[in-house]
Amino acid sequence: MQRLDSFASQNQVVDLGPWLQYYAFDVVGMFTFDKKFGFLEQGKDIDSIMSTIEFILAYSAIIGQVPALHLLLLGNPLLIKLMPPMEQWNQTVQFTLKAMRERAEMKPGGEYTVSNTDGKDFLSKLASSKSSEDEKMNVRDLVIALAGNVFAGSDTTAIALRAIVYYLCRYPKCLAKLADEIMKHDKDSKLSSPINFKEASAIPYLSAVIKEAMRLHPSVGLILERHVPPQGVEIEGHFLPGRTVVGVNPWVTGRNAETFPQPNEFCPERWLEVPEQELRAMDNLLEFNFGAGARKCLGRHMAWIEMMKVIPELIRRFEIEFADPERDWHVTNHW
Ligand code: HEM
Numbered sequence: 461m462q463r464l465d466s467f468a469s470q471n472q473v474v475d476l477g478p479w480l481q482y483y484a485f486d487v488v489g490m491f492t493f494d495k496k497f498g499f500l501e502q503g504k505d506i507d508s509i510m511s512t513i514e515f516i517l518a519y520s521a522i523i524g525q526v527p528a529l530h531l532l533l534l535g536n537p538l539l540i541k542l543m544p545p546m547e548q549w550n551q552t553v554q555f556t557l558k559a560m561r562e563r564a565e566m567k568p569g570g571e572y573t574v575s576n577t578d579g580k581d582f583l584s585k586l587a588s589s590k591s592s593e594d595e596k597m598n599v600r601d602l603v604i605a606l607a608g609n610v611f612a613g614s615d616t617t618a619i620a621l622r623a624i625v626y627y628l629c630r631y632p633k634c635l636a637k638l639a640d641e642i643m644k645h646d647k648d649s650k651l652s653s654p655i656n657f658k659e660a661s662a663i664p665y666l667s668a669v670i671k672e673a674m675r676l677h678p679s680v681g682l683i684l685e686r687h688v689p690p691q692g693v694e695i696e697g698h699f700l701p702g703r704t705v706v707g708v709n710p711w712v713t714g715r716n717a718e719t720f721p722q723p724n725e726f727c728p729e730r731w732l733e734v735p736e737q738e739l740r741a742m743d744n745l746l747e748f749n750f751g752a753g754a755r756k757c758l759g760r761h762m763a764w765i766e767m768m769k770v771i772p773e774l775i776r777r778f779e780i781e782f783a784d785p786e787r788d789w790h791v792t793n794h795w
Pocket residue numbers: 608609612613614616617620678679680684685749750751752753754755756757758759760762763
């Protein structure tokens with residue numbers, strides 16, 4: 461908010477896109493390593509981690525659809541022999557190791573010691589699970605779990621935040637309605653500074669706006685694949701043989717007209733004006749933005765808290781509008 465204040469006080473146009481991602485990254489740093497990465501402070505893509513993630517996703521989006529290409533590109537056996545191991549040039553891993561090294565001493569063979577394991581951050585929790593031999597995690601396990609947060613938790617949340625801000629600016633009446641509700645709560649001294657999750661949850665139109673923007677613009681835009689077990693499976697009356705790849709794209713579930721009439725309309729009210737049972741069906745479909753089953757997003761509650769806190773704070777403090785209402789946003793699908 462301080463950084464945005466400095467732009468606002470100079471009446472300067474600001475691209476909120478990167479700033480929302482800096483925020484998401486710093487939050488990941490806090491709950492993963494109990495450390496601010498400093499994206500907001502420095503106002504830049506530290507160690508090019510954001511562009512690295514974008515590159516990996518762009519690559520994976522293509523390879524996910526045409527897996528054979530991988531053998532000619534990064535999976536080329538010749539390249540694997542010539543290039544240093546992936547963990548040396550994969551910036552996500554390097555970035556995670558750098559953050560870990562500030563608290564952890566890592567020894568060859570996978571042993572490690574971590575200072576301050578009393579915190580609520582992931583590194584503390586995972587490192588203290590060492591006490592039970594069965595659950596003992598080696599350095600590799602730790603890096604995988606923590607790098608997972610760095611990789612999965614920032615641009616997904618940033619995409620959702622951007623969609624929320626975008627749709628609010630596209631639909632100024634909804635923005636005005638939300639601003640009114642927030643200001644009313646503020647006037648009645650129901651909001652601390654910064655707004656906490658419980659207070660934000662008491663503003664029904666806020667969660668309706670967030671859900672509606674996420675419905676129209678899920679952060680993941682290709683199918684979430686699952687493999688049919690060897691014996692095959694019957695889905696909705698169709699028999700699918702073993703090993704068939706099945707999946708649904710959240711962009712499809714979110715536009716299911718049976719559940720969401722006039723699916724292309726941005727209408728937060730739809731989440732507030734339905735009977736309980738219909739709302740449950742809508743929530744279930746929206747939940748698919750985070751996947752389903754055993755591999756469902758592990759950070760979904762964190763993401764929800766992050767969004768519920770920052771959006772009302774932004775609207776309470778600033779009046780937001782498009783710099784150029786004639787220009788639409790440019791979107792690409794990198795998974
Ligand atoms: C709006 C924000 C987010 C969205 C839309 C989102 C979406 C997803 C999706 C679609 C998956 C794959 C699920 C599947 O295949 O069924 C996933 C996995 C995952 N997400 Fe998120 N995510 C978000 C935020 C976060 C955050 C903040 C974290 C950080 C803790 C996180 C951590 C993870 C992890 C660790 C996985 C892998 C789970 C596994 O494979 O077991 N996500 N997420």
